[in-house]
Amino acid sequence: MTNTQRTLGNSTLTVGRVGLGCMGMSEFYGGTRDVAAHIKTLHAAIELGIRHFDTADMYGAGHNEELLGRAFADRRDKVTVATKFGVRRGPAGEWLGISGRPEYVKEACEKSLQRLGVETLDLYYQHRPDPDVPVEESVGAMKELVQAGKVRFLGVSEFSVAQIRAAHAVHPITALQTEYSLWTRNVEHDGTLQACRELGIAFVAYSPLGRGFLTGAIPSTDALDEDDWRRKNPRFTDEALSENARFVELVRDVAARKGATAAQVALAWVLAQGEDVFVIPGTRRIERLKENLGAWNVGLSEQELLEIRSRLPKETIGARY
Numbered sequence: 001m002t003n004t005q006r007t008l009g010n011s012t013l014t015v016g017r018v019g020l021g022c023m024g025m026s027e028f029y030g031g032t033r034d035v036a037a038h039i040k041t042l043h044a045a046i047e048l049g050i051r052h053f054d055t056a057d058m059y060g061a062g063h064n065e066e067l068l069g070r071a072f073a074d075r076r077d078k079v080t081v082a083t084k085f086g087v088r089r090g091p092a093g094e095w096l097g098i099s100g101r102p103e104y105v106k107e108a109c110e111k112s113l114q115r116l117g118v119e120t121l122d123l124y125y126q127h128r129p130d131p132d133v134p135v136e137e138s139v140g141a142m143k144e145l146v147q148a149g150k151v152r153f154l155g156v157s158e159f160s161v162a163q164i165r166a167a168h169a170v171h172p173i174t175a176l177q178t179e180y181s182l183w184t185r186n187v188e189h190d191g192t193l194q195a196c197r198e199l200g201i202a203f204v205a206y207s208p209l210g211r212g213f214l215t216g217a218i219p220s221t222d223a224l225d226e227d228d229w230r231r232k233n234p235r236f237t238d239e240a241l242s243e244n245a246r247f248v249e250l251v252r253d254v255a256a257r258k259g260a261t262a263a264q265v266a267l268a269w270v271l272a273q274g275e276d277v278f279v280i281p282g283t284r285r286i287e288r289l290k291e292n293l294g295a296w297n298v299g300l301s302e303q304e305l306l307e308i309r310s311r312l313p314k315e316t317i318g319a320r321y
Helices: 034-046 063-071 104-114 135-147 159-170 192-199 237-260 262-271 286-297 302-311
Strands: 005-009 014-016 052-054 080-085 087-089 095-098 121-126 149-157 175-178 202-206 275-277
Touching: 014 063, 034 286, 063 104, 080 104, 080 149, 080 175, 104 135, 104 275, 104 286, 121 135, 121 175, 135 149, 149 159, 149 262, 159 175, 159 192, 192 202, 192 237, 237 262, 237 302, 262 286
Parallel strands: 052 080, 080 121, 121 149, 149 175, 175 202, 202 275
Antiparallel strands: 005 014, 087 095
16 A cells, blocks of 8 residues: 655655545535544544645635644644645635736735745645736746745646646746546546646646545435535536446446455556556545555556546536536
8 A cells, every 4th residue: 555656747846646635624525624533634644655735725715724734733844735826715715716916826825824834835836727817927926936935846727738838938837736537538638648748747636536426425416415516516416427327337347356446446547547647536534545545456457447448438427617
């Protein structure tokens, strides 16, 4: 269950290829903010060999960064924390749009530093491109943060190939974070993965378990809490879940043959797409951390990967957002 370590793209950061997405500890997937339990999970992740933790200033409108700041206060040397700016929230959590304005970039950075309780951010992402601000201006402000010693390395999230190239021309980009899983494979066809490899940019796959769908745990919307945001997502209508069940059937079939869980097979497939691909599945539970790391024991052969490709549904029903 060794978490294979690799250098993260254009950086000196060395992390396991399986990290932890922390968003669900603050918002979106229902449940409560059990801070003590979540800190226990975060500490367990470190003990299990996870070093890469992903957050953002918009997760819980600052709560998630504060949670990580508290959890890691006495173990900074054991973690790499990535955070993001760009999706603006108000004090009550209200949505205020996207901003990549240079002055906002610097303002958001100062607030993230304060919430995380650090002097320097390990990896700072622009969460979404601002349609009204050229990428070069936003990344230019991020570059100034690096020069000021407030940020070590830069990342971008959900950028197009042209935007990735424009950002990288201003300052080396360490990582691109975008959704990638068995039911979300557009990055293979739109040039995103190819561009990252050409530029030495690590690919950080979020939602590698299809927001939980690929584990088989969500056969219908009834399986979701009333306040779970997936209830409003096009892929989680009962009709879409029924149509997309073909993905779950395939994963379960492979899992039965491999003596693994569906989650482990789904993660193993993403990890098999290249050593420059990192995954950040989210969980609030220690047993799920252990299960996810068990993906390393699956060992999909080239023949098995070809078989999975040949059996994958050509289309996923429902838009990502």
